Amino acid sequence: MTLSFHSLGISEARSRHLESLGFEAPTPIQVEAIPHLLSGRDVVGQAQTGTGKTAAFSLPMLEAIDLxxxxxxxxxxxPTRELAVQVCQSIRDLRGRDRVFTLAVYGGQSIERQxxxxxxxxxxxxxxxxxxMDLLNRGCLKxxxxxxxxxxxxxxxxxxGFIQDVEKILSQLPAxxxxxFFSATMAPSIRELVTKFLRSPVNVTIKQPKAAPSRINQVAYMVPRGWSKARALQPIMEMEEPEAALIFVRTKQTAADLTSQLQAAGYSVDEYHGNLSQTQRERLLLRFRQHQIRWVVATDIAARGLDVDHLTHVINYxxxxxxxxYVHRIGRTGRAGKTGTAISLIQxxxxxxxxxxxxxxxxTLEVRSIPSRAQIEARQLxxxxTNVLETLTGERLASFLPIVxxxxxxxxxRAIAAAALQMAYDATRPAWAQSDRAYDDVPEANDMPKPRPTKRQNRTGGPRSRNAASSIKD
Incomplete structure (x- = not known):
């Protein structure tokens, strides 16, 4: 028997609203946490991002608000302003017709307005x-x-590094x-907070399978010796042609440098990191969601809360x-029943x-060599x-017949058709790829170093178990 939100104790009106939003059935963390929260118990939930924990605490909270x-x-x-905005929006989506007023407060935005x-x-x-903390100290957050x-x-x-601020905040709240508490891991410092500030909490643990979602195709590209990762990335992206990609880098400087290189090469890309103002971040996120830019180069911390439904690729630069x-990163693609691709650049x-x-x-991740010029051109042709076949069935074809x-x-x-195809082909290639030097010294696949077999591989290199987990939920 499939559980429903109403059977967990959520009101009938809100349950109907959830159905209208496409919430068919509660996730495991929601099944475990919601009844305890509705009964008034403190809860410590251990669950990964993407398991539905925002709704797990938001729904009982909305039921308890006195309008x-x-x-x-x-x-x-x-922890981050991006996540604050995301959680605030989720609560607004879940509130239905109730006039529950929510506000996200974070640095980088006018405190006077807040x-x-x-x-x-x-x-x-x-x-x-x-x-x-700032609002509490000013006496503005009552x-x-x-x-x-x-x-x-x-x-x-x-x-x-927010532990001291968190303790100060908790000590100022009504007893x-x-x-x-929701957390992916339970470090000793978190357990100390639990002991100090929670009252006989119920522990809810949803074990996240270690294996990656089956809908995500994971591959690794070995970067040739003497190559930079930036040089290796461009032919990979030409071969993959991501509709929308999130490229993860370690530092803000790398994000800025890589973005500049990709933009100079003619790609639709922008950077997303901690040096941007909140207004700049929100503007970029809107452009990404509206398909105005195709790729975003981001650091891990800045990317928390950056969720895009149409994301096709995650690149571990x-x-x-x-x-x-790693699992958290790649889980941003392959959501809502779609397939996704996760690519890692390995030196x-x-x-x-x-x-x-x-x-x-x-x-076992498939290890590939950097695509050669011939491979990329074959794929592009x-x-x-495919595009020509689709155009042949289109309505605009007749407009060009007089020219032919x-x-x-x-x-x-045949020569006319070939000339038109050449023009169309050249128009789609970025400037960097039109140089013969762009593909200099690309090793052949047989020359690439092979990773040693792991314990989970047999002697022929095949994995014993390829897909051992269900998908990460939105």
């Missing part, structure tokens, strides 16, 4: 620790009627409140420091990290042929 009170009744702390909004009346505040506190992505918040971050010294990733995801008839008086129809 007659024009006061802050719930506070959600998040204070003005608080003065008009807000029920739920979602914010980063720094800005919340919490005397607060009954709910949520610490979202607690591990990331503590990793970013008679309901508190919820720099491998993450932790394997868990020779990173073979050990590649093997560790394979052991963690219980899957094949795509051109006129040219046919002097040239063979």
């Amino acid at each position: 007659k009170k024009n006061a802050v009744q719930a506070l959600v702390l998040t 204070i003005e909004r608080l003065d008009r009346g807000v029920h739920i505040v979602v914010g980063t620790p720094g800005r919340v 919490v005397d009627q607060l009954t709910w506190l949520v610490l979202d992505e607690a591990d990331e918040m503590l990793n970013m 008679d409140r309901q508190t919820t 720099d491998l993450p420091d932790s394997i868990e971050s 020779n010294y990173e073979r050990g990290k590649l093997r560790a990733i394979e052991r963690h995801v219980r899957q 094949d795509q051109l042929k 008839a006129q040219l046919s008086e002097e040239y063979e129809p």
Whole structure:
């Protein structure tokens, strides 16, 4: 029997609203957490990003809000402003017709405007620790009627050095409140906070399978010796042709430099990192979602909360420091029943990290060589042929027949068609690829170094178990 949100205790009206949003059935974390939260218990939830934890705490919170009170009744702390905006929007989506007023507060935006909004009346505040502390110190965020506190992505918040701010905030809130912590991991520092600030909490753990989602095709490209990753990336992107890609790098400087190189090569790309103002970030995210740019180069921290439904590719330009971050990164594609591709650029010294990733995801990644000129041109010609076949059935074809008839008086129809195809082909190639030097010294596939077999591979290099987990949910 499939559980419903109504069977978990969510009101009938809100359950119908969830159905209208496409929420067919609750996720495991929602099934486990919602009844406890509705009963008034403190909850410690351990679950990965993408398991539905935002709705797990938002739905009971919305059920508990007293619309007659024009006061802050719930506070959600998040590690980044991007996540604050995302959580705030999710709560607004879930509230239905209820006039529940929410506000995201974070640095990089006018604090005066946020204070003005608080003065008009807000029920739920979602914010980063720094800005919340500032508003509390100014006496602008009044919490005397607060009954709910949520610490979202607690591990990331503590990793970013917010533990002292978090403790100060928690110590200023009413003791008679309901508190919820959600975290992907449970470090000792988080357990200390739980012991200090939660009252007999219920522990809810949703074990995330180690293997990556089956709908994500994971591949690795070995960067030839003497090549930079930037040089290797361009032919890869020409071969893959991502509709929308998120390219992960380690530092802000790398994001800026790589973006400049890709833009100079003629690609539709922009950068996303901590040096951008909040207005710049929001503007870029809107352009990305509206398909005005195709690729975004981002650092890990800045990219938290950057979710795009049509994302087809995740590129690990720099491998993450932790394997868990690898799974988190690639889980941004292949969502909502779609397929996705995750590409990692591997240099020779990173073979050990590649093997560790394979052991963690219980899957052997296909290792490819940098595409050669012949491979890329063959793929582009094949795509051109597909486009021509589609055009032959289109309505605009008749408009160009008089030109063909006129040219046919002097040239063979086959030559005319070939000339048109050449023009179309050349128009689609970026400037960098039109140089013969762009493909200099690309090793043949047989010359590429092969990674050593892992314990999970047999002697022929085949994986014992390719797909051992279900997909990461939105």
